[in-house]
Amino acid sequence: MTLANMITIMRFLLVPMVIYALLAGRTDWAFAGFVIAGISDGVDGFVARQFNQRSELGAYLDPMADKLLLVSVFVMLGLMGELPLWLVIAVVSRDALIVCAVILSTVMANPVAMKPLLVSKVNTAAQIVLAGLVLAELALQMQYGPVRVGLIFLTGILTVGSAAAYLVNWLRHMSGNGEGKTRNR
Template structure:
């Protein structure tokens, strides 16, 4: 266990805190905890890279913690009517399809290594910014004008682009296995 792994576990523990804060109408606390989780993500990455504390466990835990937080916040904001349900379904479906593709390829004896693509990193960044904007609007009872609307559409485009890019990558990987006669 490395220091970054403990920080990542802390981020896992923040997920129910953020969700309970949202459901308890404590928007300020939800925003603070979400931002703390985001900062902790940067801190654990910095420590892992600069102090040679990378680990196999951390390579799995870190993206899991990020996805759990984002998916949970998106789902709750969707049910609260703060995000369009179609965007929530789109974002959650993309993540579920990626997990299913990885599991299927592993079950078929042709495990695929998923490396984050640029479009996927951009998608995650846009989702984080959208979540922060929505949480900040709720916490401060302010509107940031068309920012939320624009971010919703940016997330939609990036989600579709990211899903398509991963699908192409996965199909090529699985096709190579078929050509090799497995």
């Protein structure tokens, strides 16, 4: 158990705190937890690289912690009426489809190598910015109306594009017509 992995595990523990804060109407605490999780994501990566603490466990835990937080926040913001449900469904469905594809590939003895696609990295960045912006609006009682609307549509387009890219890669991989390497990130 490395320091980098312990920091990542702390991010897992932040998820219920952020969700509870949203349920309790404490958007300030939810925003603070989200920011702390974001900072800790950078810190654990820095520690892993700088102090040679990269591990196979960390390679799986890090994106899982990120996705658990993002999906949980998206679901809560959707239930609160702060994000459109179509976007929440798209985000959750994309991640569920990727996980199912990886599991199916493994069960069929044709495991998919984990490698993030550029569109997926951009998609994740858009999701983080959108969730952070909405939480900041709620916590700081600010309004970024047109910016929020633009980010919602950009995130929706990137989510669908990322899902399509992973699907194409996965189908190629499963048919033996290409590497089709994916990573849930």
